[in-house]
Amino acid sequence: MITVAFQGEHGAYSEEAINQHFSNEADTLPCRTLEDIFQAVMQGRACLGAIPVENSTAGSINKTYDLLLEHDLKVHGEILLRVRHNLLATPDTSESITHVRSHPQALAQCERFLNHNGYTAVPWYDTAGSARDLAAEPTDGVAVIASKLAAKTYDLNIVRQHIEDSVHNFTRFFLVGEGDPVCAERTKTSLIFAVPHMPGSLVAALSELAERDINMTKLESRPRRDRAWEYIFYVDFLGHWEEPQCRDALVALLNRAAFLKLLGSYPAAEPLDEQESGGTQRESLQI
Numbered sequence: 001m002i003t004v005a006f007q008g009e010h011g012a013y014s015e016e017a018i019n020q021h022f023s024n025e026a027d028t029l030p031c032r033t034l035e036d037i038f039q040a041v042m043q044g045r046a047c048l049g050a051i052p053v054e055n056s057t058a059g060s061i062n063k064t065y066d067l068l069l070e071h072d073l074k075v076h077g078e079i080l081l082r083v084r085h086n087l088l089a090t091p092d093t094s095e096s097i098t099h100v101r102s103h104p105q106a107l108a109q110c111e112r113f114l115n116h117n118g119y120t121a122v123p124w125y126d127t128a129g130s131a132r133d134l135a136a137e138p139t140d141g142v143a144v145i146a147s148k149l150a151a152k153t154y155d156l157n158i159v160r161q162h163i164e165d166s167v168h169n170f171t172r173f174f175l176v177g178e179g180d181p182v183c184a185e186r187t188k189t190s191l192i193f194a195v196p197h198m199p200g201s202l203v204a205a206l207s208e209l210a211e212r213d214i215n216m217t218k219l220e221s222r223p224r225r226d227r228a229w230e231y232i233f234y235v236d237f238l239g240h241w242e243e244p245q246c247r248d249a250l251v252a253l254l255n256r257a258a259f260l261k262l263l264g265s266y267p268a269a270e271p272l273d274e275q276e277s278g279g280t281q282r283e284s285l286q287i
Helices: 013-022 034-042 062-070 104-109 111-117 127-136 148-154 201-210 244-256
Strands: 003-007 027-031 048-055 074-082 086-089 099-102 120-123 142-146 157-160 170-177 187-194 216-223 231-238 259-267
Touching: 003 013, 003 034, 013 027, 013 048, 013 074, 013 127, 013 148, 013 170, 027 034, 034 048, 034 062, 034 170, 048 062, 048 074, 062 170, 062 187, 062 216, 086 127, 086 148, 099 104, 099 127, 104 111, 104 120, 104 142, 127 142, 127 148, 142 148, 148 157, 187 244, 201 216, 201 231, 201 244, 244 259
Parallel strands: 003 027, 003 048, 074 259, 099 120, 099 142
Antiparallel strands: 048 170, 074 170, 086 142, 086 157, 187 231, 187 259, 216 231
8 A cells, every 4th residue: 555644643634635635545654844754755654745735825835845846756646635624622622612722824714713703712733733632631611623534533523614714725735756657648747947037038938838838827936045036936837748849848948947847747636626616716827
């Protein structure tokens, strides 16, 4: 059975994403930090690592992009997880809740629910960790916000389901591993590049995709840590780098770029259907 590393405690949303992608047929390896995920894969303790890339409400996870630049692991796939927050409690405190613990981001994403019920938010280091700690040391009046998987893992009651303020709450994950992933019918490519610091260099670089009718789905800039006030760019586009038009675009882009790193061509996640996305599809960037 394949082993997939993730950041956090058992019951984390990252583990829920792994179970979703592999239909509960993968072993999971919890890691303390995102860096530890990369180390677990490179040391052979895990076949793949599930790393969060971006959240539809909180934006990109910058640390993930920095690690992708630093390491040579390739992207083997992506997962789109609908984040459903739940209020969990021990049986004795389900009716007398006054305080709710969770990761600050989860608390922020359930702010309206907490305020409406008069609950005091208590920041905790991790969503699943808050569930684990409550199960280990039950506290009167205390509940947590975590996943259904955390409730099952730590035998907690689900007091309320789907308490997030926005239904448009999705997290995108990359699966990273050694070597190249298998080809798929629907493929996406991710890369990093930088351009010379001169007028029109970015437009000229991106035009190599547009001129070949390649659909870019993400463009994001990050500061270059070795050069102040210069930037690197992260790009996703539909297609495999070995397809003729994609290959030609990458060769042309390489000629225009100060450097280029291919993160991988990998099976793209299934598009979100209207029911999951609340009737709104994320539009591609047309360049």
